[in-house]
Amino acid sequence: MSNFNLTDHPHRRYNALTGEWVLVSPHRAKRPWQGQVEKIQEETRPQYDPTCYLCAGNERAGGEKNPDYESTYVFRNDFSALLEGTPEGIVEEGELFRAESERGVCKVICFSPRHDLTIPEMEVEEIAKVVDVWQNEYNELGAKDFINYVQIFENKGSVMGCSNPHPHGQIWSSTSIPNEPAKEQMAQLQYYNNHRRTLLGDYLKSELEKKERILVENEHFVALVPYWAVWPFESMIISRRAIQHLGQFTSEEKLALADIYKRLTVMYDNLFEVSFPYSAGIHQSPTDEEPHPEWHFHMHFYPPLLRSATVKKFMVGYEMLATPQRDITAETSAERLRSLSAVHYKMR
Amino acid sequence: MSNFNLTDHPHRRYNALTGEWVLVSPHRAKRPWQGQVEKIQEETRPQYDPTCYLCAGNERAGGEKNPDYESTYVFRNDFSALLEGTPEGIVEEGELFRAESERGVCKVICFSPRHDLTIPEMEVEEIAKVVDVWQNEYNELGAKDFINYVQIFENKGSVMGCSNPHPHGQIWSSTSIPNEPAKEQMAQLQYYNNHRRTLLGDYLKSELEKKERILVENEHFVALVPYWAVWPFESMIISRRAIQHLGQFTSEEKLALADIYKRLTVMYDNLFEVSFPYSAGIHQSPTDEEPHPEWHFHMHFYPPLLRSATVKKFMVGYEMLATPQRDITAETSAERLRSLSAVHYKMR
């Protein structure tokens, strides 16, 4: 009865950051590999595409023209989900029908004028300019009195709903603190109140001792597969120092984030030798003018691929209605990723 | 400043069942409809497919042979994510690394021997036999001492990770109460303790007065688009009576559930004149031998399609990292669905 272990037996793991569980079925990884690990014929994109609304000099949907930008370019989303001028208000009809006005600003960030690049194929110095933009935008948007949270994210690949392959990310900033950071804030605050140290600081310390889920490190950041990972090759970049938000980054830290962002995404591309799709994004302290010593900067990567460039994990039925489920363990995923070359497959 | 309204302005709505929010951007629905409402060429399937592992008489992956079943057929999932014989145990290394053994039973339910049918194309009496199976399984699995929750669900369509079009659903039952029912239980219990009535009973009463989100009704059930819907055409079937679980269903109620299940899915198929994909599933009281007067039986439908048979809503970047977002309001979706013919498009 007592030979239970996480390598062989179905179990659930607790996500200490969100308070939710994930179901792990390691025995299912032993069944015959049904999907093929195929090399997909990748389209080669031109450096400039005259029909792309993100390329330098081209016209966008709203009729505006992009400047001849040379590194990064930020503009307000032409189809913003949140607007600055939304009138304030609350609609409450009893406790079961509650709605609130939501103000915000949505932006798009072109990472490079080069239509054919992606983060893993860019130079670290070029990626550092993207991090500069994130820092500026966090500071500027966060300074607005109606912005209390700045969500920076990237959808990469058509399987992640990204319709334009030009390298870009987004920022949606809002008055409310969104669901996911709100959950993380609650867990981090409780931990901080009990220990006077950040949850992720202590978590990172343990992971560095255990080593089995670490992917890649540099002087300021560590990338790892979290113990409670849901997506097959999910990962997290955590700062060694308990930085609360991008506004506190030194120049060295900005460069180090660019470095680990590249190294992690090169690993991803090398896994199935394909431009690896994911949604990624930063969680950091709200811009609500509270102190937030509990917040510890980190970046999540949620990649959907499971077995090959063409077989993804579906988060459907049981996942939507009950609890997320995975087959291979976080440890096995980390081992596979760690074993890959540090050189991008296209450069070999 | 006070002309805020839910039809025109970005807002967030509270999900009273889970305690989470959804971001609604109704102004985005006014932008030009970019995707086409296309009629997809549907494959016509044979009534019997010799290569289908769910068809009567055929062999399954494990080598077992299906019987010549005539209505429904239930068997243990050949690749169960949960196993009955898992040894018990807990692995806890400090508060940040917590895992527990999870025992359970996973089953597959063939809805019909006819390979070419789907729920909206089956007769109500045939669907009632599926509901019979659900009731039996809920009672039998729930009676096991190590099963505290019975999750019944259906993944329909390849876009929902369903690789076999033969009409079927699944049951994953487990020792733990999964994340989603656990959240709903907390909200329902708090409401019940305050009011001595079920949350969904009161919610349904208000919705029946307001009428704007109601889709279809019969004597025992109502289908509606919930106020806090996340997916473009998300819906819920709620029992009029505060039934806690399938075990309490009368024969009349079983037939009525079959009836509304069919009527709702006919609506769905008629929206884009395509076999409408979704994940659906039942939430009901746990089988942990507690009384649970707070629980009110309901069934969720999470369909991904947005604009046409080929354009789906992607729940990616902002949704994964922050808060789910939708464009059209729940009221607009309900209006569109309600306006459709009650006759299946293939029968016209």
Ligand SMILES: O=P(O)(O)O[C@H]1O[C@H](CO)[C@@H](O)[C@H](O)[C@H]1O
């Ligand atoms: O059990 P199936 O149909 O093989 O698998 C499908 O449903 C499961 C339960 O929702 C999911 O975990 C899988 O990702 C999905 O592909």
Ligand SMILES: O=P(O)(O)O[C@H]1O[C@H](CO)[C@@H](O)[C@H](O)[C@H]1O
């Ligand atoms: O803003 P985009 O790239 O048009 O849209 C994409 O990202 C958004 C934010 O994650 C999602 O809400 C959309 O469903 C997705 O298609």
